[in-house]
Amino acid sequence: MAGTVLCEPSELYNILNQNQRYSRLTEPNFLCVIDTRAEGPYFCSHIITAKHAKWGSDGKWIIPADVEVESMRYIIVYDSNTSSLQDSGPATDYAESLAKASRHPVQILKGGYERFSAIYPFFRNQKILYTIRELESLEPYPVEILPGQLYMGEFRQAANPQILKDLKLTALINVSDDLMLENGKLTVLHIRVSDSVDADLSSSFESVCNFLTSHLEARSVAFIFSTHGISRCSVLAMAFLMHHLQYTLKEAWDHVQKCKANMRPNRGFVQQLSSWELCVLGKKITDISEPNY
Incomplete structure (x- = not known):
């Protein structure tokens, strides 16, 4: 039973x-x-x-x-x-x-x-x-990383006005290859980084965390999205959880994976998250050589 x-x-x-x-x-x-x-x-x-x-x-x-x-x-x-x-x-x-x-x-x-x-x-x-x-034909909505505060998903969801309205989204982080249309009701931070093992996303971690912290403190609802909602956006979501909640990389990984089962950062981004763990927590706690990563 x-x-x-x-x-x-x-x-x-x-x-x-x-x-x-x-x-x-x-x-x-x-x-x-x-x-x-x-x-x-x-x-x-x-x-x-x-x-x-x-x-x-x-x-x-x-x-x-x-x-x-x-x-x-x-x-x-x-x-x-x-x-x-x-x-x-x-x-x-x-x-x-x-x-x-x-x-x-x-x-x-x-x-x-x-x-x-x-x-x-x-x-x-x-x-x-x-x-x-x-x-x-059902249109999946972005997954919820922090209830009522932070969502994560893909570009086509960010481009859907009904989803923006239903989730009351006002602050967006665009780490996709696409440009958002102008919308006076939205504050958009666009990070132009490709989804490749050589790309540098870690240099944006601090600015992303500051952006999200300021908007969540103002009770805005934020949405991080990348082209397919699997790699780059999940990296930024984990980086924020490590900064905001003092999660280890493992804790942040498990949390985001529970929210979106098929999330999968590329290997280069995983190594950058490991370095971010050292920066935020003062030591590397998560062993990224384990198969899960």
Whole structure:
């Protein structure tokens, strides 16, 4: 039995926005979101792609026929507002029934639908069934590095006015090969560095950290993006976490990788982050010769 754990809203948000060529929601065994509220609230509005939990004639929960619980990577269950594993309610009951067959812990959304929909209202809808083509056409949002403060992603997301509006973005760091269109509501720091092992990104670490610190202190919401949202932007996100939260390189790496599973800085940038760790923390703590790096 894999057991149950709580899932923060930002964790579900990031899982929903994992992508490679297409959104990972197209993968049949990647994510299953289950809504255990009554039919009325569910049909009125629910978290995107969520299935409705049903009762059997024997008074027990029915597992959706198209959900392979044993092989599903993420199963996230929610009700209206459950906030603790000790709470008694439909979310905890249903999660415990699924956990008996799951290889991974079944997650219960902390704060339920009420909290998630208040933070991310643009990730709720009334749609029940999706075709593969519809899932492929979903536009992933930038992942959330610091909840409500810092996001990371790719150029096409920065060029999408709806995403800028939904996330209330006002401060952007552009480390892509593309130029942003002028927008008087945005403050943009453009760092022109190629994604190559010989490129010098470390000389921008201090200015990036100062830029982000000043904007976050002013309660602005910031977004770091590169062309594909995998290498350069992840380096700057890690450099900021090391500076802002005194993370080791390993801690920053694990944090950003949890937010965006396919992030992958090139080897030259990893070495620059190692030197930044020495600069920020006074010593090199992370062994970048390990295969993970």
